[in-house]
Amino acid sequence: xxxxxxxxxGATPSVTPALFVAGLHKxxxxxEVLQGIDLTVAQHEVVCLIGASGSxxxxxxxxxxxxEPIDAGRIVVAGEEITAPGVDVNRIxxxxxxxxxxxxxxxxxxxxxxxxxAPRKVLRHAPAEAADRALALLExxxxxxxxxxxxxxxxxxxxxxVAIVRALAMEPELLLLDEVTSAxxxxxxxxxxxxxxxxARGGMxxxxxxxxxxxxxxxxxxxxxxxxxxxxEEGPPEQIFRAPRAExxxxxxxxxxxxxxx
Amino acid sequence: xxxxxGPLDSGDLINIGPxxxxxxxxxxxxxxxxxxFVALVSTVVVFGILVWITVNAxxxxxxxxxxxxxxxxxxxxxxxxxxxxxxxxxxxxxxxLTLVLALVLAVLRSLPGPVFFPLRFLATIYADIFRAVPGxxxxxxLGFGIPGLGLPGIPTDPFPYAVIALTxxxxxxxxxxxxxxxxxxxxxxxxxxxxxxxxxxxxxxxxILPQAVRRVIPPLLNDFIGLQKDTVLVSYxxxxxxxxxxxxxxxxxxxxxxxMATALVxxxxxxxxxxxxDVLVQRDRRRAAASSR
Numbered sequence: 001x002x003x004x005x006x007x008x009x010g011a012t013p014s015v016t017p018a019l020f021v022a023g024l025h026k027x028x029x030x031x032e033v034l035q036g037i038d039l040t041v042a043q044h045e046v047v048c049l050i051g052a053s054g055s056x057x058x059x060x061x062x063x064x065x066x067x068e069p070i071d072a073g074r075i076v077v078a079g080e081e082i083t084a085p086g087v088d089v090n091r092i093x094x095x096x097x098x099x100x101x102x103x104x105x106x107x108x109x110x111x112x113x114x115x116x117x118a119p120r121k122v123l124r125h126a127p128a129e130a131a132d133r134a135l136a137l138l139e140x141x142x143x144x145x146x147x148x149x150x151x152x153x154x155x156x157x158x159x160x161x162v163a164i165v166r167a168l169a170m171e172p173e174l175l176l177l178d179e180v181t182s183a184x185x186x187x188x189x190x191x192x193x194x195x196x197x198x199x200a201r202g203g204m205x206x207x208x209x210x211x212x213x214x215x216x217x218x219x220x221x222x223x224x225x226x227x228x229x230x231x232x233e234e235g236p237p238e239q240i241f242r243a244p245r246a247e248x249x250x251x252x253x254x255x256x257x258x259x260x261x262x
Numbered sequence: 263x264x265x266x267x268g269p270l271d272s273g274d275l276i277n278i279g280p281x282x283x284x285x286x287x288x289x290x291x292x293x294x295x296x297x298x299f300v301a302l303v304s305t306v307v308v309f310g311i312l313v314w315i316t317v318n319a320x321x322x323x324x325x326x327x328x329x330x331x332x333x334x335x336x337x338x339x340x341x342x343x344x345x346x347x348x349x350x351x352x353x354x355x356x357x358x359l360t361l362v363l364a365l366v367l368a369v370l371r372s373l374p375g376p377v378f379f380p381l382r383f384l385a386t387i388y389a390d391i392f393r394a395v396p397g398x399x400x401x402x403x404l405g406f407g408i409p410g411l412g413l414p415g416i417p418t419d420p421f422p423y424a425v426i427a428l429t430x431x432x433x434x435x436x437x438x439x440x441x442x443x444x445x446x447x448x449x450x451x452x453x454x455x456x457x458x459x460x461x462x463x464x465x466x467x468x469x470i471l472p473q474a475v476r477r478v479i480p481p482l483l484n485d486f487i488g489l490q491k492d493t494v495l496v497s498y499x500x501x502x503x504x505x506x507x508x509x510x511x512x513x514x515x516x517x518x519x520x521x522m523a524t525a526l527v528x529x530x531x532x533x534x535x536x537x538x539x540d541v542l543v544q545r546d547r548r549r550a551a552a553s554s555r
Contacts, residue, residue, distance in 0.1 A: 018413050062453075067457060069322070090456075091459070093459045094459035098457045104451060104453065104454035106469055107473065108472050108473050108476065117468060117469075118458035118459055119453075119460070121460060121464050121468060122460055166278065166458070167458070170458060170459060
């Protein structure tokens with residue numbers, strides 16, 4: 001195990017998991033993207049989802065954040081079943097942050113407004129209080145000087161860091177990261193990964209879909225290999241990357257290695 | 263993204279950015295001068311021929327007297343310009359009401375889910391009907407029909423009916439413009455807003471509409487040029503506005519020059535608005551090009 005993952009404070013699972021998913025099915029028309037996902041993420045745990053494009057990683061994250069209605073199964077966040085009928089989705093989403101591959105910043109707002117919008121409108125924080133908290137976060141991630149800029153004036157790496165800060169401003173219990181470096185130029189990937197490492201050190205519970213195998217090996221407490229809508233294999237990173245059991249995992253990692261990504 | 267698909271023309275100097283470099287600009291300058299010259303000459307020739315044909319036509323002397331009389335023009339113009347104030351009022355009130363009503367209609371049509379089907383359905387029917395029926399008929403039906411009901415307390419002055427009719431007609435068109443704007447905002451923007459815990463209405467209010475409205479300002483202005491001109495239609499229900507005033511003058515003097523004066527007034531107010539629209543479209547194009555680099 002790498003030093004980062006080993007050094008993390010709260011890697012011991014507590015009694016109530018941060019996230020518990022059981023028998024999750026999701027179809028788009030004829031295509032069954034998720035075919036029965038069972039997954040548990042402990043408090044302060046970092047779980048990485050790996051697998052080929054189309055294996056269901058992004059769909060799983062979008063289902064956990066209730067951005068996609070599910071067909072069958074249960075999703076429980078910190079003991080509360082969020083897939084139960086009549087649940088207030090807006091209240092649930094406040095507790096779960098998500099960062100997208102394409103940043104999805106609001107282009108008509110400054111960096112500061114992007115970050116403070118939800119605290120002001122959802123948490124009803126006073127504008128000054130929201131701005132203070134946002135500035136502290138921007139400061140922490142080296143973005144304070146960009147507070148007045150609009151997203152189209154920022155590099156991809158800066159935009160993605162702002163998107164992470166925007167999600168953090170809601171103080172989520174669980175952070176979902178959906179291939180957050182896939183749309184970035186190679187030289188901008190490191191600054192975003194550094195932010196995520198910093199979050200992991202701070203004990204943030206994270207579920208991360210990623211193609212960055214080196215990063216996954218480095219940061220994850222546990223790695224899940226998704227194949228055709230199922231978790232085919234899961235385990236500590238050193239086991240998954242050094243001694244994968246399933247033949248499909250071996251082939252996937254072989255291809256990744258040939259592409260020079262591991 | 264390529265915002266232009268057609269071939270470059272002489273007006274494309276703006277596209278020669280820093281990447282073009284000095285040699286390219288030097289190479290193009292004679293071409294620009296030459297095409298300006300060609301455009302000038304061809305314009306002068308074409309209009310010269312048209313004017314020549316017109317003034318040499320057998321009936322030109324009569325037409326000139328009844329359409330281009332300087333005396334009639336200078337006598338009629340103050341009244342006509344004063345009557346245009348009514349058009350400005352019609353236009354200004356109807357425009358504000360249209361912006362609000364159309365936005366409500368567009369939002370109703372974009373509501374998802376089976377619960378809102380009746381509202382979506384009504385808004386759709388509204389847009390269909392008021393785009394199908396010729397505007398003059400709407401003005402007639404409201405302007406003569408409603409006062410004809412003889413309900414107590416209902417105004418007999420045609421002005422309010424004129425404003426309502428214009429608002430109803432143009433809201434149908436403008437709601438389509440808004441709707442196109444709402445649909446042009448990528449769904450990922452709503453996903454991002456909702457993922458932060460904003461409600462559907464909050465996402466619409468703070469994230470989607472501000473982007474949608476900004477994008478549709480040029481087509482909105484286009485519709486308002488139409489509204490501005492269609493204010494003359496309400497003359498049919500007895501509002502004395504610029505067109506009715508020029509009719510009155512025409513019938514008093516047996517001369518059509520007042521209509522030419524009216525046309526001039528509309529040209530004077532419409533052309534600046536049309537140019538403003540062009541400027542905004544250009545600005546949007548440049549922005550789209552800049553943000554897709």
